[in-house]
Amino acid sequence: MQFKNISEWLVWIKSLHPVEMDLSLERVKTVAKRLDLLNLRCWVVTVAGTNGKGSTVAGLEAIYLAAGYRVGAFTSPFLFNYNEQVRVQGVPADEDVFCSAFEKIARACCEITLTPFEFTTLAAFIIFQKADLDICILEVGLGGRWDAVNVIDADVAIITTIAIDHAAILGDTREKIGYEKAGVFRSGKPAVCGDYNPPESLINYADKLGSSLFCQGQQFNYSEQKNAWMWQSEKTKYKNLPLPQLALQNMSTVLMTVELLQQKLSVSRKAIDKAFETLTLPGRIQVIPGDITHVFDVSHNPAAAKWLADNISKITCKGKTRAVFSQLADKDIVATILIIKQLIDDWFIAPLPVTRGATKNKLVECFEQANVKNVTHYLEIKDAYQAAMDVSKQGDCIVVFGSFHTVSRVFQIREHSKILN
Numbered sequence: 237m238q239f240k241n242i243s244e245w246l247v248w249i250k251s252l253h254p255v256e257m258d259l260s261l262e263r264v265k266t267v268a269k270r271l272d273l274l275n276l277r278c279w280v281v282t283v284a285g286t287n288g289k290g291s292t293v294a295g296l297e298a299i300y301l302a303a304g305y306r307v308g309a310f311t312s313p314f315l316f317n318y319n320e321q322v323r324v325q326g327v328p329a330d331e332d333v334f335c336s337a338f339e340k341i342a343r344a345c346c347e348i349t350l351t352p353f354e355f356t357t358l359a360a361f362i363i364f365q366k367a368d369l370d371i372c373i374l375e376v377g378l379g380g381r382w383d384a385v386n387v388i389d390a391d392v393a394i395i396t397t398i399a400i401d402h403a404a405i406l407g408d409t410r411e412k413i414g415y416e417k418a419g420v421f422r423s424g425k426p427a428v429c430g431d432y433n434p435p436e437s438l439i440n441y442a443d444k445l446g447s448s449l450f451c452q453g454q455q456f457n458y459s460e461q462k463n464a465w466m467w468q469s470e471k472t473k474y475k476n477l478p479l480p481q482l483a484l485q486n487m488s489t490v491l492m493t494v495e496l497l498q499q500k501l502s503v504s505r506k507a508i509d510k511a512f513e514t515l516t517l518p519g520r521i522q523v524i525p526g527d528i529t530h531v532f533d534v535s536h537n538p539a540a541a542k543w544l545a546d547n548i549s550k551i552t553c554k555g556k557t558r559a560v561f562s563q564l565a566d567k568d569i570v571a572t573i574l575i576i577k578q579l580i581d582d583w584f585i586a587p588l589p590v591t592r593g594a595t596k597n598k599l600v601e602c603f604e605q606a607n608v609k610n611v612t613h614y615l616e617i618k619d620a621y622q623a624a625m626d627v628s629k630q631g632d633c634i635v636v637f638g639s640f641h642t643v644s645r646v647f648q649i650r651e652h653s654k655i656l657n
Contacts, residue, residue, distance in 0.1 A: 238339055239335065239338075240335075241331060241335065242318055242319070242331050242334050242335060245334075245335060245338045246318070246352065249338070249350075249352050249355045250352055252349045252350065253349045253350060253351045253352075254349075255351070256351060256352070256591065256592075257351060257353070257378065257405075258351050258354075259378065259379060259382035259383065259405065260382055261382060261384070261386060261387055263348050263349070263350060263354070264350060264354045264357070264358065264384045264387055265387045266348060267341065267344050267345055267348055267350065267358060268358060268361065268387050270344040271340060271341070271344050271358065271361075271362065273358065273361040273362065273365060273387075274387060274388065276361060276364055276365055276369070276372055276388060277365065277369075278308075278364070278369040278370055278371055278372055279370065279371040279372075279391050279497060279500055279501060280371070280372055280374065280388055280389070280390050280391050280392075281296060281371065281372075281373045281374070281390060281391065281392045281393075281394065281493060281497075282374045282376065282385060282386070282388070282390035282392075282393050282394065282420045283296075283373060283374065283375050283376065283394045283396065284376040284379070284380040284383075284393070284394065284395050284396070284417045284420045285376075285394070285395050285396030285397050285398065285417065285430070285431075286396070286397050286398055286399040286400075286401050286413070286417075286537065286539060287396065287397050287399065287535075287537070287539055287540045287543070288396035288397050288430065288483060288485070288486040288489075289311075289375045289376065289396055290311055290375065290517060290520065290534075291482040291483055291486040291487075291517055291520055292394060292396050292430070292486045292489055292490055293309055293311050293373045293375050294309075294482065294515065294517045295480070295482060295486060295487050295490035295511070295515060296309075296373050296490050296493060296494070297309045297323070297326065297373055298511035298512075298514070298515045299490065299494055299503060299507060299508055299511040300370070300371055300501065300503070301325065301326055301511070302507040302508070302510040302511040303501070303502070303503045303504065303507035304507075305370040305371055305501060306324075306325065306367065306368060306369045306370045306371075307324075307325060307326070307369065307370065307371055307372070307373070308322075308323065308324050308360075308363070308364040308367055308369045308371070308372035308373070309322075309323045309326075309372070309373045309375075310322055310323075310357070310360040310364075310372070310373070310374045310375055310385070311323075311375045312353065312356070312375060312377050313640045314640075314644075315518055315519050315534075315640060315643060315644045315647065316518075316644065316647065316648075318334075319331065319334065321356060321360070322334070322356075322359065322360045322363050322364075324363065324364070324367045324369070329363050333363055334359055334363075337358070337359035337362040337363055338355065338359060340362060341355055341358050341359065341362070351384075353377050353384060354384045357377075357384040357385055358384070360374075361388070370501060371497075371501060374388065374390075376417075376420060378402060378405065378406075379402070379405065379406050379413075379416045379417060379419070380395075380416055380417040380418065380419040380420040381415075381416050381417075381418075381419025381420070382416075382419070383420075385420075386419060386420055389422050389425075390420060390421075390422055390425065391425060391497070391500075392425065392426050392427070392428065392493050392496050392497060393420040393421045393422065393425065393426075393427045393428070393447075394427070394428045394429075394430070394489060394493060395414075395417050395418065395420075395427070395428070395429045395430065395431065395434070395438065396430045396431070396486060396489060397430060397431045397485075397539065398410050398413055398414050398417060398431050398434070398435060398438070399413075399537060399538070399539035400413065400537075400538070400539075400568070401413075401536075401537040401539070401567070401568075402566070403568075404566065410435045411435045411436065411437045412437070413435070414434065414435030414436075414437045414438035415435070415437035415438065415441060417438070418437065418438045418441040418442065419441075421441060421442055421445055421447045422445065422447065423445045423446055423447065424445070424446050424447065425447055426447065426448045426449075426450065426496045427442050427447045427448070427449050427450070428449075428450045428451075428489055428492045428493050428496070429449060429450070429451045429452065429489075430452045430485055430486060430488065430489035431451075431452060432452050432453045434449075434451055450469075450492050450496070452485065452488060452489065452492075455469060455470055455492070456468065456469040456470075456488060456491070456492045456495075457488065458484055458485075458487075458488040458491075460479075460484055461476075463479065464476040464477055464478065464479060465477050465479055465484055467487075467488055467491050469491075469492060469495055471495065472495055474491070474505065474508070477508070477509065477512060478509055478512040478513045479512070480512040480513075480515045481515060481516050481517075481520075481521075481522075482515060482516075482517055482520060483520075483521075483543065487512070491508070494508070518532070518647070519532050519533060519534045519640070519643045519644075519647075520533060520534065521533050521543075521544065521547045523551065527630040527631075528625070528628045528629075528630070528632050528633070528634060529551065529553060529632070529633040529634070530633075530634050530635075530636065531544075531547075531548065531551065531633065531634070531635045531636070531637075532636050532637070532643050532646070532647070533547075533635070533636070533637045533643070534637070534639065534640045534642075534643050535572075535637050535638070536563060536564065536567055536572075536638060536639045536640070537567055537568060537572065538568055538571040538572050538574075538575055541571075541572045541575045541576050541637070542575050542576075544576060544635075544637055545575055545576040545579055548576070548579050548633075548635060549579060551633065553631070553632070553633040554631035555628075555629060555630070555631035555632035555633070556581040556582065556628070556629075556632045556633070557579060557580055557581050557632070557633045557634075557635060558580065558581060558582045558583070558584060558624045558627075558628060558632065558633070558634050558635070559576075559580045559582070559583050559584065559624075559634075559635045559636075559637065560584050560585075560617065560620050560621045560624050560634060560635070560636045560637075560642070560646060561583055561584070561585050561620075561636075561637060561638045561642065562585060562586055562587060562588045562593065562594065562599065562617060562620075562638050562639060562641070562642045563588075563594055563599075563638040563639050563642070564588070564590075564592045564593055564594060564639055564641075565592055565593060565594040565595070565598055566592060567594075567639075569594060569598075569599070569602040570602045570605045570606050572638070573602060573603060573606040573608060574606050577606060577608055580610075580635070581610065582610050582611075582612070582624075582627070583603065583608060583610060583611035583612070584611075584612055584614065584620040584621070584623050584624040585599050585600075585603070585611060585612070585613050585614070585620060586599075586613065586614040586615060586616050586617045586619060586620040587599065587615075587616075588617065588639060588641045588642065588645070589616070590641055593639075593641065596613055596615070599613065600613055617642060617645040617646065617649075618645065618649050621634075621636070621645075621646050621649055622649075
């Protein structure tokens with residue numbers, strides 16, 4: 237099977253498996269074994285959690301690049317281009333590299349069908365295996381135990397935070413969800429939890445495996461100062477660290493991971509400072525100043541919306557704050573709205589053009605349940621965003637959030653507008 241570009245490959249890949257998500261390891265592990273991918277021949281960090289995974293991957297990637305190592309990173313979903321999910325030395329993999337990897341996977345599958353995410357995960361492994369890496373950082377797509385990323389044994393496993401999300405799949409309590417995410421832990425290998433209140437299920441699972449567990453607020457912690465921050469563990473203390481643009485709670489988790497790998501991959505304080513001074517990640521509390529301030533955030537569940545709300549309250553906005561919003565149908569939309577609604581003067585909503593996107597009727601129903609009156613709905617996100625821009629004046633603020641798809645669509649609209657103008 238051979239196609240000319242990624243787009244053609246993805247059309248074919250999406251037609252293969254009967255469901256978009258199929259949380260199991262047997263199929264993908266069999267194909268990975270056929271391709272000799274179960275050992276990536278470098279140090280592996282696996283990152284799971286409800287929120288903060290992308291920021292944590294970005295922090296680790298930046299530090300190890302600054303320290304001079306060869307680094308691979310796998311993240312999902314993507315904001316701009318499919319290729320950005322797989323990076324080597326901070327650069328997205330080329331299209332021909334992806335296509336070559338897809339072809340190898342297709343030949344190895346034979347009677348087995350894989351989901352699109354499983355295809356992408358194996359492609360990342362192929363690309364990393366060829367890249368002669370020192371370390372690769374793998375972001376779990378969903379959960380942990382049955383995610384395709386988990387066919388690889390992590391040298392350090394990270395759980396960022398744990399909140400209620402994907403309840404129909406992972407469970408409707410933090411204890412159930414914590415157990416599923418702890419599935420990335422490995423016997424005798426260290427694990428890091430960035431959540432200040434880790435579920436007992438996670439702690440017990442680590443204990444059962446004999447995995448040393450390092451928890452935020454216990455074995456390591458941080459504090460923010462006026463123009464810097466401080467981090468310390470039981471062995472190390474860093475004062476006057478540069479303030480990064482990403483959440484300190486996640487960067488604290490990053491530093492604990494770096495310490496655990498310090499004997500294998502030595503990192504200097506200079507490299508840490510350099511990474512934090514330049515570290516950014518599109519769509520994470522990303523503030524773009526102007527006559528109309530824009531805030532972009534991929535927050536897509538209540539816990540992430542709480543973090544967004546805390547940050548919006550710190551942003552100086554002399555005028556109105558308007559939201560351009562849409563979410564996936566399987567998220568807790570009402571709870572997300574309730575957390576942030578007091579900070580929003582007007583809402584501009586529209587359905588997302590993806591399979592899991594909430595319909596217009598679903599969105600309207602959720603806003604009615606949240607007792608929000610100041611909402612106008614549109615057929616498409618571009619119309620909602622344009623309407624928000626049309627009524628906004630100097631000093632106003634537009635917050636774009638609810639999903640990676642929402643943020644990505646508005647980014648595309650703004651970029652297209654720049655090209656036309």
